[in-house]
Amino acid sequence: YDTRYTMDHGRITDGVQIDIIIPVHNADKTIEEAIRSAMAQEMPLKDCSENLSISINVCCYDDGSTDKSWDIMEALQVELTKDETVLREPQTTQTSIPSCLIISKSEDGLSRGAGFARNRAVQIGKTKTIQGIEHMHRFLCLLDSDDVMHPSRVYEQTKELISIKSDSERNCTILGCTFDRDPPDSTWHYARWANELSDERMYLERFREITIVQPTWMMSRDWFESLDGYIEAPHKDSGEDLNDILNLKAGHKGLRLIHPVYDTKLTLRVAEDLRYYYSHLHAGGKLRLLRTEQPLLTYRHRSGCSQSSQTPRKLLLQLRVLAFEKTVLRAGWKDHDGKFCIWGAGRDGKDFIKALSPDLRSRIACIADVDEKKIGSGYYCNRDIGLKIPIVHFSLLARDSSIRQNLQHSFQSGDVDSASFGRINKSKSESVDHRPAKRVKHGPLQLHAKDLDQESIEKFQSLPVVICVAMYRTGGALEHNVSLIGRKEGGDLWHLC
Numbered sequence: 356y357d358t359r360y361t362m363d364h365g366r367i368t369d370g371v372q373i374d375i376i377i378p379v380h381n382a383d384k385t386i387e388e389a390i391r392s393a394m395a396q397e398m399p400l401k402d403c404s405e406n407l408s409i410s411i412n413v414c415c416y417d418d419g420s421t422d423k424s425w426d427i428m429e430a431l432q433v434e435l436t437k438d439e440t441v442l443r444e445p446q447t448t449q450t451s452i453p454s455c456l457i458i459s460k461s462e463d464g465l466s467r468g469a470g471f472a473r474n475r476a477v478q479i480g481k482t483k484t485i486q487g488i489e490h491m492h493r494f495l496c497l498l499d500s501d502d503v504m505h506p507s508r509v510y511e512q513t514k515e516l517i518s519i520k521s522d523s524e525r526n527c528t529i530l531g532c533t534f535d536r537d538p539p540d541s542t543w544h545y546a547r548w549a550n551e552l553s554d555e556r557m558y559l560e561r562f563r564e565i566t567i568v569q570p571t572w573m574m575s576r577d578w579f580e581s582l583d584g585y586i587e588a589p590h591k592d593s594g595e596d597l598n599d600i601l602n603l604k605a606g607h608k609g610l611r612l613i614h615p616v617y618d619t620k621l622t623l624r625v626a627e628d629l630r631y632y633y634s635h636l637h638a639g640g641k642l643r644l645l646r647t648e649q650p651l652l653t654y655r656h657r658s659g660c661s662q663s664s665q666t667p668r669k670l671l672l673q674l675r676v677l678a679f680e681k682t683v684l685r686a687g688w689k690d691h692d693g694k695f696c697i698w699g700a701g702r703d704g705k706d707f708i709k710a711l712s713p714d715l716r717s718r719i720a721c722i723a724d725v726d727e728k729k730i731g732s733g734y735y736c737n738r739d740i741g742l743k744i745p746i747v748h749f750s751l752l753a754r755d756s757s758i759r760q761n762l763q764h765s766f767q768s769g770d771v772d773s774a775s776f777g778r779i780n781k782s783k784s785e786s787v788d789h790r791p792a793k794r795v796k797h798g799p800l801q802l803h804a805k806d807l808d809q810e811s812i813e814k815f816q817s818l819p820v821v822i823c824v825a826m827y828r829t830g831g832a833l834e835h836n837v838s839l840i841g842r843k844e845g846g847d848l849w850h851l852c
Contacts, residue, residue, distance in 0.1 A: 370408050371492045371517070373509050374480035374576065377415045378472030382500035383423040385655070387431060390415065392503045394435050396452045398510035409513055411454035412483050415500075416476040419466030424500075428458045452509060457483060468624025470585030470631075473497070477576070477584060492517065493576040501655045502570045508532065508651035512573040515645045526575040528641040529632075531567035532651040541656035548827065550650075557642045559845050561632075562679050563826070563852060567642055569628040571652050582609040582638060586630050588623035597623075609634035610681065617673045625666040626674055633678040669706075675851070676710040679821075683849060684715055688819050694720045696815055698837070699823035700729040700746045703852045707823045709740065716742060720811070720818055721803075723749040725766075725836065733804035747803040751815045754841035759816075762839065767800050819847035826850055 375393045379386055393413045417425045435456050459479045461467070477495060494516060498504060512530055519525035533550045536542065549568055557566040586600065597613055600623070612630040613623070636642075645651070688695055697704050700722045708716060722735055722744055735744045750762035803812060820842055824833055842848035 370410065371494065371513055373409060373411045373494050373496050373513060373573075374477065375411060375413045375496045375498055375504075375509075376473055376476045376480070377413065377498050377500055378418055378469045378476060379415050379420060379424050379428070379500045380418045380466055380469070380472065381420045381422045381424060383420075383427055385501040386415075386424050387427050388503055389498060389500050390428070390431050390435075390456065392505075393498060394454045394456060395506055396454065396504065396509040397449045397506045398452055400448055400450045409452050409509065411452055411509060412480050413454060413456045414476040414480040415456070415458045416472045416479065417458070417460035418468070418472035418475075419461050419464050425458075425460055428456075432456045432458055449506075455483060465591070466624075467590065468588045468627065470624070470627030471587040473627065474584045474587060477579065480576075494573055495576050495579055497570055497572040498652075499570045499655075503537075503653040503655070505649070505651045505653070511647055511651055512645055515643075516573060524641060526578050527639060528574065528643050529567055529635060530573045530643045530645055531571040532573075532645045533647060534568060534571055534652040534654040535650040537653050537655045544827075546654070552644065554643065557644065560826070560850055561636060562675055562683075563850055565628055565632050567632075567644060568654060569632075570654060578640070582631070582634050584631075585627045586611065586613065586623060589620055591620070608638040610637035610678070612674055612678055614670075614673050614677050617670060622670055626671060629671060629674055633674075633682075637678075637682060672706060673710050676707060679849070679851065680712060680715060684718075688847070691814065691818055693718045694814070695819045695821060696721050696723055696752060697744075697821050697823055698723045698749060698752075699852070700724040700726070700735060701824070703825065704823035705735065705737075707821065707851055708735075708737075708742070708744075713740070716740065719744050721745045721747050721751075721815055723747055723752050723815075723820075725749060727766075727800050730803070731801060733806075745804050745807050745811075747807070747812070747815065749836060749840065751802060751812055752818075752820060752840040752842075754816050755839075758839050758841075763802060766802070769800075820849075822848065822850045823852050825852045 377386075377389060377393070382389075390413060393411070396411060398409065415428055417428065435454075457479050459475060461475075480495075494513065496509060496512065512532055516525055516528065516530055519528065534546070536546050545564070549564075549566070552560065552566055560566055589596075589600065597615075597618060597620075600611070600613060610633055612633050684693075684695070695718060697707065697719055699707075701724075704722055708719065711719075719742075724730055724746055725748070729746050730748050732746060735746055736742065748763065748766055750759050750766065753759040753762060820840065822833075822837060826833065837844075837848070840848075844850070
């Protein structure tokens with residue numbers, strides 16, 4: 356290994372060890388290509404001895420596969436690790452990064468989920484470490500068993516992390532990269548959103564989705580271990596229950612995102628990325644996206660085959676709402692008796708309300724919307740959970756009185772060309788007409804239920820707001836409307852959809 360590191364009078368001084376973490380479960384159709392892509396990483400020849408020295412362990416853990424995944428990994432280990440380097444045709448500008456394949460599998464043949472498998476893959480990476488180096492950076496690079504790394508991924512992400520001058524910031528950063536999709540148009544809206552997010556928007560939209568796709572993550576091994584890695588589902592025969600898993604170690608700085616009502620031993624097998632993501636942010640972790648001219652990963656979409664596609668959307672919402680409750684509703688929004696407003700009387704708004712803890716539902720002051728039918732209904736009533744919440748025109752949230760009056764005039768006059776209106780668009784086309792249908796009623800429209808008292812209405816102007824309408828789907832109308840109500844995103848306003 357000595358030739359892989361910079362030397363000082365024959366003594367190794369610096370090095371970077373990358374453990375590529377691959378959980379495997381019934382992936383015999385794709386695992387070979389994933390492993391070969393991880394073992395075929397390269398870097399510019401000019402950086403090999405002068406600036407950056409890297410070594411790779413490709414760490415695969417088979418989580419109870421019942422297909423030929425393990426046989427394929429065993430054969431690859433024999434083939435690819437003879438010289439601990441993948442040999443290719445000589446190149447003038449690039450050189451191979453030394454790599455070693457390490458594999459392991461569950462002793463009892465039972466599957467425990469992707470979080471458990473990733474943790475085991477991280478552990479086996481410790482079995483092959485470099486000794487006697489003064490300054491060793493150890494990073495984890497995540498990869499799914501059906502995805503493909505482009506040849507320069509490890510080099511580009513390693514170089515970016517090393518460039519962070521502050522040790523503390525580098526050690527607590529999740530660095531993602533841009534990706535392409537296979538098939539190319541699969542989940543196009545999500546792929547475009549994730550690849551184009553600015554550094555600021557990665558934080559501001561954290562409750563909508565995971566803003567950095569897990570198979571693109573690279574991070575410090577020390578940081579990962581300080582958060583105890585991924586939450587693991589208990590063994591089916593163990594006496595361990597959810598309370599045992601919820602108990603944090605002394606000094607633990609992360610967040611155990613386990614839903615006290617909806618999580619079970621079975622559901623703890625899924626959404627491991629979401630749970631870790633919020634633990635990372637809660638502990639003060641940073642997010643960064645490396646934007647390169649060419650994507651560094653091919654992120655495959657296999658409908659119904661991946662664990663993420665099998666994770667119930669309802670559970671993902673419940674976990675995101677739980678994280679929002681713990682870090683915003685219960686931690687920050689305490690003024691005005693903790694009251695807040697929801698924007699969106701449609702399905703997403705109602706789902707958010709039902710996902711809230713019962714004591715927090717009582718703090719909802721109103722639901723704002725732009726739709727005259729919903730506003731005209733007066734209230735959102737749900738007898739099953741005992742709620743009756745007024746539905747009002749969003750102009751009542753505006754703090755500036757002149758803006759409020761102009762919005763109300765546009766609404767009541769039926770100005771459908773106004774920028775304060777917009778319909779949801781789910782198509783890929785940018786040329787969709789986002790204007791609402793022509794007015795249903797003639798004459799002035801009501802802004803709220805007639806029996807709503809003025810004192811309550813005036814309070815809406817000062818309350819924080821949760822947006823439960825999909826962003827980037829209304830031709831800019833939603834974003835324009837939100838900008839008019841005088842809230843600060845990331846402070847007294849958050850997007851949940």
